[in-house]
Amino acid sequence: MKNVDSRSHVRGESVYLDDIPLVQGTLYACVFDSPHAHGILKSLDTSEAEKAEGVVKVITAQDLPGENQIGGVIPDEPLLADDEVHFQGMLVAIVLAVSEEAARLAVKKITAEIEPLEIVTDPRVAYAKNDLIVPPKAFHLGDTHTAFRACDHIFEGRADVNGQEHLYIETQGAYTIPTEAGGLRVYSSTQGPTAVQRCVSRVTGLPMHLIEVDVQRLGGGFGGKEDQANAWAAICAVGTMLTKRPVKYALHRMEDMRMTGKRHPYSADYKIGLNKDLKIVAYEAVFYQNAGAAADLSPPVLERTLFHCTNSYYVPNVTATAYSCRTNLPPNTAFRGFGGPQGMFVIESAIAQAAEHLNVPASDIQRANLLQVDDEFPYGQLAESEAVTSWEQADGAFDFARHQREADEFNSNSKYIKKGVALMPVCFGISFTKTPMNQARSLVHVYTDGSVAVSTGAVEMGQGVNTKMAQVAARVFSLPIERIKVHTTNTLRIANTSPTAASAAADLNGRATQIACETILARLKEVAKGLLGAENTADIVFENGFIFHKGEPTDWDWLKLVNEAQMQRVSLSEHSHYATAGIHFDWGTAKGHPFAYHVYGAAIVGVTVDCLRGIYEVDYVKTVHDFGHTMNKAVDYGQVEGGIVQGIGWMTMEEVVYDEQGKLRSNALSTYKIPDIYSVPKTIDIIPLETSRENLGVFSSKAVGEPPLMYGIGAYFAIRNAIRAYNSTVDPAFDAPFTAEKVLMSLYREISKEMKVGK
Numbered sequence: 209m210k211n212v213d214s215r216s217h218v219r220g221e222s223v224y225l226d227d228i229p230l231v232q233g234t235l236y237a238c239v240f241d242s243p244h245a246h247g248i249l250k251s252l253d254t255s256e257a258e259k260a261e262g263v264v265k266v267i268t269a270q271d272l273p274g275e276n277q278i279g280g281v282i283p284d285e286p287l288l289a290d291d292e293v294h295f296q297g298m299l300v301a302i303v304l305a306v307s308e309e310a311a312r313l314a315v316k317k318i319t320a321e322i323e324p325l326e327i328v329t330d331p332r333v334a335y336a337k338n339d340l341i342v343p344p345k346a347f348h349l350g351d352t353h354t355a356f357r358a359c360d361h362i363f364e365g366r367a368d369v370n371g372q373e374h375l376y377i378e379t380q381g382a383y384t385i386p387t388e389a390g391g392l393r394v395y396s397s398t399q400g401p402t403a404v405q406r407c408v409s410r411v412t413g414l415p416m417h418l419i420e421v422d423v424q425r426l427g428g429g430f431g432g433k434e435d436q437a438n439a440w441a442a443i444c445a446v447g448t449m450l451t452k453r454p455v456k457y458a459l460h461r462m463e464d465m466r467m468t469g470k471r472h473p474y475s476a477d478y479k480i481g482l483n484k485d486l487k488i489v490a491y492e493a494v495f496y497q498n499a500g501a502a503a504d505l506s507p508p509v510l511e512r513t514l515f516h517c518t519n520s521y522y523v524p525n526v527t528a529t530a531y532s533c534r535t536n537l538p539p540n541t542a543f544r545g546f547g548g549p550q551g552m553f554v555i556e557s558a559i560a561q562a563a564e565h566l567n568v569p570a571s572d573i574q575r576a577n578l579l580q581v582d583d584e585f586p587y588g589q590l591a592e593s594e595a596v597t598s599w600e601q602a603d604g605a606f607d608f609a610r611h612q613r614e615a616d617e618f619n620s621n622s623k624y625i626k627k628g629v630a631l632m633p634v635c636f637g638i639s640f641t642k643t644p645m646n647q648a649r650s651l652v653h654v655y656t657d658g659s660v661a662v663s664t665g666a667v668e669m670g671q672g673v674n675t676k677m678a679q680v681a682a683r684v685f686s687l688p689i690e691r692i693k694v695h696t697t698n699t700l701r702i703a704n705t706s707p708t709a710a711s712a713a714a715d716l717n718g719r720a721t722q723i724a725c726e727t728i729l730a731r732l733k734e735v736a737k738g739l740l741g742a743e744n745t746a747d748i749v750f751e752n753g754f755i756f757h758k759g760e761p762t763d764w765d766w767l768k769l770v771n772e773a774q775m776q777r778v779s780l781s782e783h784s785h786y787a788t789a790g791i792h793f794d795w796g797t798a799k800g801h802p803f804a805y806h807v808y809g810a811a812i813v814g815v816t817v818d819c820l821r822g823i824y825e826v827d828y829v830k831t832v833h834d835f836g837h838t839m840n841k842a843v844d845y846g847q848v849e850g851g852i853v854q855g856i857g858w859m860t861m862e863e864v865v866y867d868e869q870g871k872l873r874s875n876a877l878s879t880y881k882i883p884d885i886y887s888v889p890k891t892i893d894i895i896p897l898e899t900s901r902e903n904l905g906v907f908s909s910k911a912v913g914e915p916p917l918m919y920g921i922g923a924y925f926a927i928r929n930a931i932r933a934y935n936s937t938v939d940p941a942f943d944a945p946f947t948a949e950k951v952l953m954s955l956y957r958e959i960s961k962e963m964k965v966g967k
């Protein structure tokens with residue numbers, strides 16, 4: 209089934225924030241952001257900006273009607289800098305003007321006197337100064353201390369993994385309109401309408417019931433609009449409060465890149481112990497998370513790094529510790545995988561190091577340690593079986609040994625062009641690790657023309673959740689999908705939502721929608737029972753808009769029945785609630801059952817590296833992936849393909865660069881390279897895991913949004929393997945992304961050695 213938005217997308221008719229028709233009198237906002245990464249804000253001169261043409265108002269911290277605070281998890285982040293600046297790009301003053309251009313020109317006239325303070329950009333430096341966002345978190349399983357003594361092989365090392373710019377096609381933005389009784393309607397490009405509502409309430413001082421947040425769809429979020437959409441909405445809201453006029457702010461790309469946080473870079477130390485038959489007996493890891501200047505979502509991201517620090521492997525003795533380190537960078541935030549991918553990169557690095565030193569294929573170590581049924585994760589939950597089965601099915605379908613053999617044969621005949629192959633198993637837990645967030649609501653109306661309107665807390669951001677919601681209603685009512693319309697995500701229709709995140713939106717909101725539709729259906733069946741003189745509602749079946757009784761057609765169809773129900777004063781609307789059963793987690797013991805289920809999969813990744821130039825191509829990614837019983841193959845395969853490409857981008861070419869002054873050097877698409885159509889692997893093969901079971905997803909489908917990104921990690925190790933096929937003494941640091949420059953530099957050192965000895 210096609211995505212319900214395909215047609216309007218290709219015709220350019222889909223509505224994004226910037227497409228909303230503007231109300232007369234709309235003002236445009238633009239912000240003055242800190243040019244220094246750390247310092248005392250001695251003075252701020254906005255007088256020239258105030259006099260500039262078209263400017264209506266300039267707003268600073270002192271003017272805010274409510275609290276100067278936007279920190280969601282921890283209240284440590286002012287909306288506008290007050291006495292200090294903590295990162296380059298921190299918001300300092302807002303200009304409101306009659307045109308966008310006037311606002312931007314006026315911002316240039318603002319000056320600030322900032323007395324510099326020490327700038328920290330390295331999380332290990334912040335750790336040494338004990339500058340942590342939250343107290344450290346740790347997981348323990350078994351006893352690593354004793355276990356290491358019994359190991360035959362122990363390897364220690366360091367792995368670094370960089371951040372990632374979200375680069376959603378639609379930049380951040382908001383548009384606010386004043387409503388009756390001093391209220392606000394807020395259009396926001398956000399994954400978290402309730403987070404925006406709460407933040408706007410705090411900064412304006414208005415109660416939440418006067419703030420309506422409406423989200424049509426996003427041109428991508430990828431985690432970057434889970435919490436970081438709040439500031440722009442708050443800016444517009446304050447502007448509207450103070451001027452009584454609508455205010456719009458849609459960020460330019462360079463503003464967005466400069467002022468928003470990204471995926472968290474991590475630096476980690478690891479120690480891995482194996483026995484003779486390649487079983488991992490013990491694993492220790494210490495993670496230093498580069499949180500940036502404020503908490504944002506760093507604490508839960510840090511936790512998920514721990515949750516996924518052993519990826520798909522069973523390790524009986526684990527000690528993993530994680531520090532969230534405060535630096536003078538924009539606060540880093542959620543990004544597809546939410547800290548999990550960073551944790552996985554570290555254990556894959558440890559395995560790669562062990563394999564290279566033991567002179568065995570890394571895949572032998574990976575295979576020997578895959579989770580079996582009922583193996584315990586470091587957080588206490590027990591594994592389902594699919595880690596082994598997805599690997600075996602992938603091996604059966606793709607023949608790992610053949611791919612390796614082909615690469616070896618190619619390499620033996622090619623001096624400078626080398627092929628590398630790597631395996632990448634993935635295991636990702638589904639549910640918000642904060643249990644209370646695993647709830648959702650849905651509002652379903654059946655109208656008297658037979659059409660159906662659905663509203664949920666889920667935000668459409670390209671992942672196809674609206675298509676899935678429409679499918680749920682269509683399936684329960686047995687109606688064609690055209691009879692269903694999924695509407696905007698709106699806080700007046702659906703309150704207290706969790707953000708669309710953790711890959712759980714379809715599960716949670718889909719189950720809520722299912723409950724709402726089934727409730728209405730049951731009422732309609734009661735009406736039909738009376739009309740048909742049936743004994744039992746179970747004998748009544750709806751099919752394609754027709755009503756059957758005991759398998760026989762009746763005179764009743766959907767439209768007639770709906771109208772009869774309305775005549776009988778039976779409600780055709782339902783607002784329903786769903787909360788995932790059986791999940792819990794206790795940070796006191798760091799044990800529990802946090803996930804409704806896990807998504808498993810295994811991929812083989814092949815690359816070709818030009819060892820003269822350092823450039824490479826990803827030739828293929830072939831995966832057996834656990835979709836459960838997929839609800840929509842087109843949507844889900846799109847998620848896997850997109851996730852893989854985004855993961856490869858993170859691991860290979862996307863390089864976020866801040867200089868020592870905390871200035872973002874990769875601040876535009878000319879200096880920050882993301883995968884384009886030419887860098888997409890020539891082959892992406894996707895085979896669904898056959899042994900999927902019943903699970904807590906909607907209609908037993910499994911969440912798909914984030915897990916496939918982690919197959920991209922395989923590309924890093926495939927490049928490494930290709931380099932080592934060229935020169936087995938090359939031992940580059942585990943330091944992602946593996947940019948072409950890094951590939952070349954790691955090879956160049958060796959080539960220069962070769963030249964010295966006269967080869």
Ligand code: MTE
Nearest residue numbers: 428429430544670671709710711712713913
């Ligand atoms: N796919 C597209 N096209 N655009 C996005 O912004 N976000 C990803 C993933 N897939 C995203 C996407 C992230 S970070 C998450 S958490 C999930 O979608 C959220 O949606 P879901 O819960 O409906 O899977």
Ligand code: MOS
Nearest residue numbers: 431543544709710
């Ligand atoms: Mo996704 S990182 O959970 O928004």
